[in-house]
Structure formats: structure tokens, C-alpha cells
Amino acid sequence: MGSLSFGSSQTGIGLDIGTEHVRVAQVKQTGSGFVLTGYGRVDVPMGAVADGEIVDSAAVSAAIKELWRVSNVRGKEVSTGVSNQRVIVRLIDLPFMERGELQNAIQYQAQDYIPMAVEESILDFQIIGDYMTPSDEHMMEVLLVAAHREMIGNTVSAVEGAGLKLSRVDVSSFAIVRALMGDSLEVLPESEGEATAIVHVSSGITNIAVVERGIPRFNRISSLAGSTFTQAIANVLNVTFDEAEDLKIRVGLPDIDTGASGDVSGVDPEYVQVVHQSIEREVNKFIAEVRRSLDYYLTQTSQVRTITKILLTGSGAQLRNFDHYLEKGLQAQQVTLGDPLARVQVASSIQQAVHDDRMGCVTAIGLALGGLQS
Ligand SMILES: Nc1ncnc2c1ncn2[C@@H]1O[C@H](COP(=O)(O)OP(=O)(O)OP(=O)(O)O)[C@@H](O)[C@H]1O
Ligand SMILES: [Mg+2]
Structure with missing residues (x-):
């Protein structure tokens, strides 16, 4: 409206x-x-x-x-x-058609792409562009969004x-x-084929998206997020979630080159070690998960593509030295806070x-x- x-x-x-x-x-x-x-x-x-x-x-x-x-x-x-998990974003290729025609066609096509029943979903789509295949077929790229009703x-x-x-x-x-x-x-600033990944870390969810020329083309969520890091500390040290939260924020990850800790005054040095190790373990899993998602995106596309930049957002991304760990683990050219x-x-x-x-x-x-x- x-x-x-x-x-x-x-x-x-x-x-x-x-x-x-x-x-x-x-x-x-x-x-x-x-x-x-x-x-x-x-x-x-x-x-x-x-x-x-x-x-x-x-x-x-x-x-x-x-x-x-x-x-x-x-x-x-x-x-x-x-x-x-009940909102799905998929980039799909369809034979070219006019918008009005697609509006009808998408109802029938969508089921092939989403893991939920179409009857139980609300569908939306955006036409991203069109192209010709080597065999001269006119195709279009459509970003399909399905959300459980x-x-x-x-x-x-x-x-x-x-x-x-x-x-x-x-x-x-x-x-x-x-x-x-x-x-x-x-x-x-991106040129054709260059993409930016956005990794948004909050409490229960991490959102991983890939954007090319301002258009989101990929979205995946993970349950490895801020509370995963806190819970890992709570489990290992046998402290409450709130105590673990405080340790996570104060201690965080060590400096990736020197191993030095941040503001740890008043924290038992043995705790500092354990906090570092428990977060590190989870962050390594987190990195593997992000890498899997980005690799999946890159193998999905027919053109040669590279992810040149990763932007971190979300409160959970403030974890001390997190950006440096991601940069190293993902071998990305640039990881910065958005x-x-x-x-x-x-x-x-x-x-x-x-x-x-x-x-x-x-x-x-x-x-x-x-x-x-x-
Ligand atoms: N300085 C910090 N260092 C590390 N983690 C932090 C810091 N500040 C906040 N966080 C973490 O950020 C998380 C909270 O993020 P946020 O408030 O964005 O979550 P949310 O939006 O409520 O949850 P979600 O979007 O996942 O449902 C918590 O895990 C918290 O520990
Ligand atoms: Mg949030």
C-alpha cells in the first residue's frame, strides 16, 4: 500500500x-x-x-x-x-517471464526450493536481474522468501x-x-563478482548474509552465537550464566599474536586461561560454520566470485579480538566491524x-x- x-x-x-x-x-x-x-x-x-x-x-x-x-x-x-528456521531465502533461476506471470508461477515453483509446505507459507519475491545462457535462453534471477504463516x-x-x-x-x-x-x-565499491559477507552475531542467532552490489543473495542462520560462548564458559567453570557472561565480556579472546589478555584485573589468572580456551573452542566451531556457509554460496554460483570483505555486526561481535580470529580463520582479506x-x-x-x-x-x-x- x-x-x-x-x-x-x-x-x-x-x-x-x-x-x-x-x-x-x-x-x-x-x-x-x-x-x-x-x-x-x-x-x-x-x-x-x-x-x-x-x-x-x-x-x-x-x-x-x-x-x-x-x-x-x-x-x-x-x-x-x-x-x-521458518523463514527461508533462496536465490533461484527461472525462465524469463513478466512480473505478473511470475506472481502466479511462483506459487507452483516455490515448493521445489523450500523445505516447508507452500500452503503453510507466505511467499514473497524480488526479481534481481535477467541474463542469457550460452544456448540463448532468457533466464531471470529471483530472490524467493518464504515465511511460515x-x-x-x-x-x-x-x-x-x-x-x-x-x-x-x-x-x-x-x-x-x-x-x-x-x-x-x-x-x-564492489565490482562485478565481488561480494561482501555480513555476519551478525547476537544472543541466540547468528545471521550470515552475502551481498553483491547492494543486493542480498544469500542468507543463512546459525545457532552458534553470543550465548553459546557464555554457556561454554559456564559449563567449564561451573559458574552461573551471569557470571560467565561477565567473564566473557571482560576476558574475551586473547590477542591473536601475543596471547595477551585484556582487562582481567581481579580475575583469577587460572580462570583467564580457561575462559580463553573455552571461548576459543566455540569460536573455532563458529568459524567453521561461517566458512561452510560462504563456501556453499561460492560453489552455488556459476560465475567466478570472491568474497572480499566481511562486516561484523551485532552485540556479540564485540567479543574481544573476535574480528582478528575471524580474519585469520576465514582467510578473508578484510574483517571489520560494520x-x-x-x-x-x-x-x-x-x-x-x-x-x-x-x-x-x-x-x-x-x-x-x-x-x-x-
Ligand atoms: N562486549 C561484549 N563482548 C562480547 N559479547 C557481548 C558484548 N556485549 C554484548 N555481548 C553479547 O551479545 C549478545 C546479546 O546480543 P543481542 O542483544 O543483539 O541479542 P538479541 O538481539 O536479544 O538476540 P537474538 O537476535 O539472537 O535473538 C549476548 O550473548 C552478549 O553476551
Ligand atoms: Mg537480535
Whole structure:
């Protein structure tokens, strides 16, 4: 549905529902660009969201209500994101056809590509481009998204239960891409065949995406994420999850060249060793998982492709020395922290809130930017 905007500004609200936190971002379009005018984050009760899915809608609604109470966000129409095993993204090649024709055809074609029943899914697609095969067949590339109807229903319930209206549901990784680099081809330095991978690490889920010229072409999720590292420490040291969380953040991984530790004052030196080792073990599994995903992407495509850059986002990516471990383990040319504020200016009233959640805010911002378009 087209939306009306009055005056020179329009606003979008992005709501990011996660395992540990719900976050909201409000973005306003002004003559001089996008301005982040509202931001907030509140805790989600343990177990209300698991594996990226809402398990307890009422608890999530209550957290969202609290979010509206504590943040300066105003408005009731929100865009949210989904990222779990029941939302599937596939890049498929089909014989060329017009958009209207594809709309019908996709209903019949989709089942070949998704592991869920089409009747139980909501389908969406985007035409990415077309090309000629060596034997002169006209083909098209289509990005197919399938989301389980019931899973989307749970999201709608949680949002409506908080007295809000859900105006758009996005794939979370598409929102992350939008916040980091926009939807415009011009902003990207990549040339044909060069791709950027985005690895977003939060609490229960890691999102791995590959983008070429601003267009997401691959998305996979993994359950190896921030809480995996914490749990590993808790198991080995036999401490509580909260204690392990504190150790993870303070100790992290050692310097990859010197083996030196960060701020470990007051931490038993024996603990430091054990923390290093237990995180290292999990991070090595994590690296293997990312590598498998990226290799899969590269072997899927017919053209020669390379991933020249990896951008890390998400609160979990702040793990000390994590970027260096990934760079070495993945033999990537460049692994850097992505900038969630790349496309927005931040209003002064929320500078502190955004700063305190610097790597975690990216999804909500991308969802808000997406909301401006619909
Ligand atoms: N400085 C830090 N170093 C290491 N890990 C950190 C740091 N700060 C936060 N984290 C980790 O980030 C994770 C929380 O991330 P986030 O708040 O993005 O999760 P979420 O969005 O609620 O969950 P999800 O999207 O996975 O459902 C936790 O595992 C936490 O330990
Ligand atoms: Mg998250």
C-alpha cells in the first residue's frame, strides 16, 4: 500500500524482537538525510523468544509496551524483522517471464526450493536481474522468501498485543544490509563478482548474509552465537550464566599474536586461561560454520566470485579480538566491524542510548529505514 507523507518529513519505526532484547528505532527522513530521532532497548524475559521465534507472545507484548514507555518513540505503525528456521531465502533461476506471470508461477515453483509446505507459507519475491545462457535462453534471477504463516502470526500477535500495528515484516538480514549499505547500487565499491559477507552475531542467532552490489543473495542462520560462548564458559567453570557472561565480556579472546589478555584485573589468572580456551573452542566451531556457509554460496554460483570483505555486526561481535580470529580463520582479506550508523545522523537526545547499544542497534535501524519506503 502506498503511504502518504505530509510536509517534508516522513517517519519509519523499526522493532527488533530478540532473545535477550527488544529494540526500537525511529527514523525521520529530512531534507538533509535520515535522522534517528528515537531509540530504546529493554530486556526480554528468559525463554519468551527462542531460536529466533516468539514462544510467549504475551511476555513479548509486555516488553514492547515497556519499550514504548521508556523510549521517546512515538507512533503505532511498525516494521519488524524475522530470522529463524521458518523463514527461508533462496536465490533461484527461472525462465524469463513478466512480473505478473511470475506472481502466479511462483506459487507452483516455490515448493521445489523450500523445505516447508507452500500452503503453510507466505511467499514473497524480488526479481534481481535477467541474463542469457550460452544456448540463448532468457533466464531471470529471483530472490524467493518464504515465511511460515503461523510463525508470522505469532509476531503479529505479539505486536498487536502491545497495542501497535504491524505494517511490514522484513527478513532481518535484509534490514541489516539496508542499514549498513543501503539499497542503492551506487554506494557500493564492489565490482562485478565481488561480494561482501555480513555476519551478525547476537544472543541466540547468528545471521550470515552475502551481498553483491547492494543486493542480498544469500542468507543463512546459525545457532552458534553470543550465548553459546557464555554457556561454554559456564559449563567449564561451573559458574552461573551471569557470571560467565561477565567473564566473557571482560576476558574475551586473547590477542591473536601475543596471547595477551585484556582487562582481567581481579580475575583469577587460572580462570583467564580457561575462559580463553573455552571461548576459543566455540569460536573455532563458529568459524567453521561461517566458512561452510560462504563456501556453499561460492560453489552455488556459476560465475567466478570472491568474497572480499566481511562486516561484523551485532552485540556479540564485540567479543574481544573476535574480528582478528575471524580474519585469520576465514582467510578473508578484510574483517571489520560494520557501522550501524552509516546512513543516519543521531538526534542529540538519544546519543547516549545509541552509543550504549552501538553494535546492537543495526537491525532496528534497518527496519525503520525499510518502513520509510512502504
Ligand atoms: N562486549 C561484549 N563482548 C562480547 N559479547 C557481548 C558484548 N556485549 C554484548 N555481548 C553479547 O551479545 C549478545 C546479546 O546480543 P543481542 O542483544 O543483539 O541479542 P538479541 O538481539 O536479544 O538476540 P537474538 O537476535 O539472537 O535473538 C549476548 O550473548 C552478549 O553476551
Ligand atoms: Mg537480535
